[in-house]
Amino acid sequence: MNSSAGGWVIAAATAAAFAVDMLMPLGYAVPMLYVLPILLTWMLPGRQSTVLVFGGAVLLTWMGVPLSSGELTSEALVNRVLATALLFAITWLLIVHKESAGEITEARRARDASEERLRLAMSADNFGTFDWDISAGTVVWSAETERIWGLRVGGFEGTYEHWRRLVHPDDVEEAERIARLSLEHPDISYAVDHRIVCPDGTIRWIHAKATTLRDAAGRVIRMVGVNQDITERKQAEETLRQLNETLEQRVAERTAALNNSEQQLKADLKVMTVLNELGQLSSSEDTLPPVLEQIVDAAIAVARSDFGNIQLLDPESGHLKIVAQRGFPGWWVKFWNEVPKGQGACGTALQRAQRVIIDDVKQSLIYTDEAARDTLLQVGVCSVVSTPLVDRSGKLIGVFSTHYKTPIQIDEHALARLDLLARQVGDFIERAQTQTALRESEERFRKLFEHAAEGIVITDERGNLLQCNAAFCAITGYSAQELVTQQFSSLIHPDDRAQNVELVQQLLERKRSWFRIENRYLTKLGSPVWVQKHVSILFSDRDRPLYFVALVTDITQRKRDERLLQSKEAFTREVLDSLSAHVCVLDRDGVIIRTNQPWKEFAQVNSDMLRTIGAAGDNYLEVCRRAIADGDTTVLPILSGIEAVLAGRQDVFSAEYPCHSPDEKRWFLLRVSPLVESQGVVLSHLDISDRKRVEETLYVKQRELERSQAKLEELTAKLLMAQETEWRRLACELHDDITQRVATVAIDLQGIRSVTPGSEASLLAHVHQAGKMAEQITTDLQRLAHQLHPSLLEHVGLEAAVQEYVEEFEARTGLKTKVQVRNLPIAFSLDRATCLYRVLQESLQNVRKHASATYVVIRLLGSTRGVGLCVHDDGRGFDQDHQTSNGRKGLGLISMEERVGALQGTFRLKTKPGDGTEVHAWVPLSQCEVSSNGGAQA
Known part of the structure; x- marks a missing residue:
C-alpha cells in the first residue's frame, strides 16, 4: 500500500x-x-x-x-x-x-x-599454486604460495613434513583426513579451509583446493592445486x-x-x-472464592508471574490458610496450609507487616526449613513476592503472594498495581467477613431465642407480651398465640404480683437496671409453678422505655429438692448428734462448716482447749498450724494427713494422739474421710482412752511373761547341766559296778568248771580264753565310761582330751589319724569343750562305721570370737542332698547340729560321693571368756 x-x-x-x-x-x-x-x-x-x-x-x-x-x-x-x-x-x-x-x-x-x-x-592476484609429486615424495610451491604462507622465496623445503609443521596443530588432522579421502576416491576433490602458523607466529587462514592426477592403472601420481589467503x-x-x-x-x-x-x-x-467488578459486587464470604480467584489471575498478569495465591489469617489458630490460588498442585496447597506460623515468605511478610521479595529461594535465609524450600523447588518456584493484606483499621488479615519460575524482574509499576489490588482485596474481604459475621450473629440470636432451655419473654413498656420462645410456652402451658393476647402480669400468682409491680416501677424510674426474683406463675390449667426471673429494660436514644426482656427459669423441681434437702439436713443432724464420736465437716479450704452435738459438748467442757478444738466457722487447718507454732509436735502429722486427703493425694487418714487433761490421761483416734461431691472431708475424734489403758496393762503383762520365759530358759540350761552331772555319776556307777560283776563272772566260770580226765589241757585253754574275754569286757566298759564323761576335760582341758581320745581311736581301729591344734583359748567353759568333744566322738564313730577311710585329719582352731573343730576323712563320702530328701539323715548328725546350735554356734557338713567327708563345728566364746583371754589370738 x-x-x-x-x-x-x-x-x-x-x-x-x-x-x-x-x-x-x-x-x-x-x-x-x-x-x-x-x-x-x-x-x-x-x-x-x-x-x-x-x-x-x-x-x-x-x-x-x-x-x-x-x-x-x-x-x-x-x-x-x-x-x-x-x-x-x-x-x-x-x-x-x-x-x-x-x-x-x-x-x-x-x-x-x-x-x-x-x-x-x-x-x-592473491592465489598460489602447489604441485605434489606423490611417487617422488616432493612438493613444489609457487613464490606466491610461499608468500601467503609467510616464507621467503625458496624457503619451503619441498616436503610433506614441512607442510605438516606449518599447518595449525588443531587443523592438521582434518586436512589430512580430506586429503586421504581425495586420494582414495577419485570423485572426491580436495577442498579445505584451515589455519597456518607463519614463522613469525601469526596465524592466517588458507583455502586449499586441488585435483588428483592418476596413471592408466588408476593410481594417484600427483595432486595439483591452489592456495588462497x-x-x-x-x-x-x-x-x-x-x-x-x-x-x-x-x-x-x-x-x-x-x-x-x-x-x-x-x-x-x-x-x-x-477493581470495577469488586466495587459492584455484594460482599459475603460465600462469594469470596470465585472473586479471589479472579484477583489472583489479575495479580499474575500484572506481576507477570507463573503462580499466585491469596492466604487469609485464621483468627482461631493464627495460621495462614490458602483460599485462592493458581498453578499449584493439591499436595503443595495442603503442605502450606499445615506449616507453623511465620514460615516462608508469606509468614514472614505477615510478621513484619511489609512486603517480602525473595530473588532466589535456594539462597534465601527465610527458607531455613528444608521441607518448605523443597516444596517450592519441586513445583519450579525460583522467586517470591508476598504482600500483606490489611483492612481499613490497619489490621493484618492475610497475604497476597506471586511466584516465579525465573529470577524476579518486577518493576515499581507492577508493585504499585499489586498494592492497589491488595488494598481493594482487603476492603472486599473485610466487608465480606463483616456481613457474614452479622448474618451469623443474627442467626445465632434467633436460634438462641427459639431453642434456649430457659424461657425468654419480650414485652412493651406497658407489659403487653410481644414475643416469647417455646421454653416459656412450656412453662406456662399456653401457646405463643395465646400469650400474645395477654398481659404479662396476669400470669403471676396474685400473692406475688405486688412485689413484681414494685420492681418493674423501679426499672421504669431508672432506680435499677435489672432485678431478679423468684415467684409463682399460674399455668393454663391453674396450677402454680415456681420460676426465677431475670428482668431488664431497654431504653431508646431519647431515653424512652422500649422493651422489657425477661429470662424465666422453671425452678419448681428445685423448690421440691430444697424442701427434701431440708428434711435430709434435719435427719443428718440427728444422726451426727447420736454418734459418740466428735464429728466435724470441713470444706475444701479447711473451714469447719458443721459439728455434731458431742463435738460441741466436748468443746464446752474443755473450754480452755477451744482454741485447739475449733468451732463452726473456724479454719481447722489454721487451728492446727497455731498449735504447731505453740510447740505441739503431735499435730504436725495430723495436719499433713488432712491436707493430703483434701488434695486427693490420699484416700483416708487416721492417727492416734494423746489429749490429756489435768484429771486423767486421754487418747483419741482421728479419722479423716473425703466428701466427693463437696470436695471436703469428715473428721471424727473417737475417745480410745479405755483401749489404751487395756493396751498398757497388756504391755506390762507381756514384759512379765518375757521375764518368766528368760527364767525358764535359765532353768532349762541348769537342767542340761544337771543331766550332764547325772551322766557322769552313771559313768562312775557303770565303771565300779559292772566291772566288778563281770570280774566275778569270770572267776565263777573258772571255778565251776570241772576237770575231766584227759582234757585238762584243753579245758585250761578255754578257761584262759574266757578270762581274757572277761578282761576285754572290763576294758570296754572302762572306755565306755570314759566316753560318757572324759575326766580329762575337767582336769587338763579340751586339747589333752582330744589327743588322748584320738590315740585310743587309732590304736583300736588301726586308722591313721592326725591332730592339728592352734590358738586354743586359755579360758574355755566346760559346756563348750564338752560340745566339741561330743562332735569329735560322733564324727570318728561315723568314720569307723561308714567311711571306709584310710586317713583322718582333725583340726582344732581358736580365734578371738570362738573355737572351731574340723574332722576330715578321705573315705567314700555320700550324697547329702539325696539322703536328706529321703528323710534318712542320721540321728548322730542331728544330735551334733542341735548340740552346736544350743550354744549359738554353727554346724556344717561337706561331702560328696568319692571325695570324703568334712565336718565343721564352731562355738562362740562368751563375753567373759573373750575378756579373760586378753583380746585377739594369733
Missing part, C-alpha cells in the same frame, strides 16, 4: 473513533479506539506520521469531552487521562520499533558492501557475525520491550476491570 492510500485509511479510522466517542456517553473507555489509527502508521515510513496521528488522537480525545453526552465526572476525567497515557505509551513503543527496523536495514546494507569488497579482493574474508565473516548478533539482540530487546508494554497495558486493563 502506498503512502497516499495509507493516509486515507488512517484518517478514516480516526474519524470513526471520534464519531463513536461523540455518540457514547462519558465514562466509557471509547478513547482507546484511537489506538487503531496510531498502529496503522506502521505502514508509513518515518516517525513523523506516527507523531502527527498521536497528536490528532489526543486532541480529538479531549474535544470529545464537551461534545459527548453525559455528565462530566471525576471518573470520566480519570478515564480520559488514563487513555491519553496509554496512547502515549503505544506511540512511543511504535516509534522505537520503527527505529530498530531502520537500524536493521542499515546493517544489512553494510554487510552487502563488505561482501562486495571481499569479491573484488578475491579477484586480485582468506584471512581477511574470515575476519570479515567474524565481524559480520558479531554485527548480526548485536543487531538481532537489539531487535529482540526492542521487541521484548514492546511486548512487555503490551502485556503491561493488558494487565492494567485487567486490574481496572477486576
